[in-house]
């Protein structure tokens with residue numbers, strides 16, 4: 001079952017159903033082929049023998065188990081002990097756990113925990129994070145008699161950040177707040193004196209006036225946040241979409257595209273974080289965060305900022321809240337979760353209104369012009385509806401039914417759900433499950449350990465990118481992807497001539513995997529026979545790539561650019577092209593090969609020194625130069641492409657394991 005990734009009650013439920021009627025099951029399931037659309041399929045599974053009878057096994061219920069004041073108090077106590085022992089990291093972790101566990105109505109306790117965590121962060125010299133937590137604590141109503149401490153901490157952070165006007169402002173607030181503080185008068189006087197001294201000293205500093213003037217000119221500064229700035233979506237004017245019978249829709253270069261160009265920046269239509277990152281990454285933007293904010297009702301996921309929390313609450317989280325344990329325990333894959341979220345992101349009314357339109361075929365130019373949040377941007381993606389075997393369609397329909405039941409439980413359909421509405425949404429859920437299967441991307445984060453230079457890409461979730469989903473696959477892809485948060489960036493990794501396809505890669509590339517394995521994998525997962533150049537010509541993997549043959553491009557008078565294979569030991573330098581019959585002088589190519597050796601060394605040195613942007617520029621130059629005279633596959637080009645890919649990954653989500 002591709003719908004489930006791990007053990008859970010859903011595969012058990014399915015097996016039970018199957019085993020309870022082993023003789024007739026396949027025959028019964030086969031009848032689903034007579035259904036004309038997804039809505040009929042939903043009605044079919046609803047009436048399938050044993051389905052409703054076994055509903056109890058689906059355990060669909062909302063649970064809010066993570067919130068508990070006693071547990072929160074225990075974590076807080078452990079945090080306090082760690083703080084006393086100056087184990088700042090441990091203290092921070094316990095304060096976070098405590099904060100996550102605090103129930104909604106404990107606002108003042110939440111403020112105190114955040115203030116404690118801010119003290120810890122201050123000791124860790126994480127000043128931006130400290131400022132964020134201090135602000136959150138103040139916003140949550142931190143006690144008046146203690147608030148002077150937070151203003152003082154704020155002042156000290158701004159001081160380290162050399163923002164003197166803000167330092168002065170915070171010290172002034174601290175002095176005023178001391179009026180409400182319950183501290184012995186001697187201590188109060190000392191605190192006031194310290195603050196006044198700092199204010200006087202900073203007021204004399206010429207930098208203070210300069211900064212104040214600048215801040216006045218720039219106006220109100222944006223509140224500090226650890227979230228990455230909102231990114232602008234972009235599609236290069238050189239990308240066109242086309243289609244044919246054999247390959248469906250695909251992207252094509254409208255003009256020559258050089259290597260290293262950013263051709264697409266796209267936000268996901270929907271994205272879901274894997275369960276195992278739910279306690280380290282923001283559920284909304286996938287940014288790793290050490291200072292999360294929590295949903296008021298559940299402790300299942302966390303958010304990097306109030307902004308992400310409120311965006312999630314305004315869309316999918318109001319339905320997923322309390323249901324996440326059910327979804328995770330079911331064993332449903334992240335793809336299934338994505339289907340549920342696609343529906344949860346929009347209202348029942350939205351889908352009821354759109355129902356007829358979803359069925360209408362739209363030409364590709366119209367689809368790409370639809371608003372980015374229109375369901376029809378994705379509803380027309382490839383789903384291989386006609387070639388699905390009945391058992392596959394049956395399993396998907398059962399899963400759609402289960403996910404729709406989750407939404408019923410979550411109140412998506414109101415207090416008294418209408419059967420017709422549930423079927424409609426079930427049908428949309430089923431359609432979504434089908435196109436998600438062939439069109440999603442795994443959102444990645446690069447894990448690197450500076451000490452030993454080890455790097456690996458870790459998948460943290462899944463996302464559906466409507467424009468990128470129209471790109472076909474090649475085992476020698478023209479582009480590379482990386483992610484910033486959930487936003488995908490697509491860059492060319494070799495020159496692409498006008499008119500040629502711009503293909504991405506769905507998993508196996510020719511340098512790493514032999515043709516048979518690649519083709520089998522693509523057939524199994526994406527249901528097509530790959531006919532890219534490496535597959536047609538059976539290009540060797542990197543390990544088997546010959547080093548004694550050089551593949552030059554014909555540079556003769558006719559510029560036919562055909563490939564001329566020359567043994568490395570060849571003593572001639574004028575070589576005849578079998579395609580155009582003209583001779584090419586390979587000395588130019590040999591000189592390029594020599595030059596690139598030195599450039600490669602420089603680029604690698606920059607990479608090892610962590611200067612990825614400069615290294616990338618060098619690798620891109622190298623790829624451009626090599627591609628001009630040599631034709632892949634050849635080892636130097638592949639290696640260079642790999643290095644450029646690694647550089648790109650460093651521009652995206654990154655986690656330093658040190």
Ligand SMILES: C[S@@+](CC[C@H](N)C(=O)[O-])C[C@H]1O[C@@H](n2cnc3c(N)ncnc32)[C@H](O)[C@@H]1O
Nearest residue numbers: 247248249382438439469470471472473526528
């Ligand atoms: C992500 S979609 C790509 C866009 C798709 N061609 C469309 O029309 O929507 C993946 C599906 O496209 C088709 N596809 C992708 N690469 C292909 C290729 N190199 N040759 C033939 N079909 C391909 C397969 O049907 C695959 O399941």
